[in-house]
Amino acid sequence: MFRVLGFWTAMIAIMAFLGDLDNMAMLFLAQTIVFIALGYLNLSERVYMYLFGAYLTLFMAGFTYWTVFVMA
Structure with missing residues (x-):
């Protein structure tokens, strides 16, 4: 489930970046990295x-x- 959260936070980060919301994009990119890492810890x-x-x-x-x- 954390990989799914990572996917959706990555999508939000991309949309925020395209909308010139750099701070929000960086926040969601950090969350994406954490969620993807947690998803692979088993x-x-x-x-x-x-x-x-x-x-x-x-x-x-x-x-x-x-x-x-x-x-x-």
Whole structure:
């Protein structure tokens, strides 16, 4: 599943690059590299679920910080 996430983040990175959103493209390119690397580690399903939960937690914390303190 992480390889699928890597594919979609790569597509978003390409579209962001073509739309002259360089910072967003670099962010999604970094996520693509991490997701593809995790996809080939062959860890247990439980570890993958913990990693995905940690990713979602970090994303929501970062997104909340950005929308409350940076965009205000």
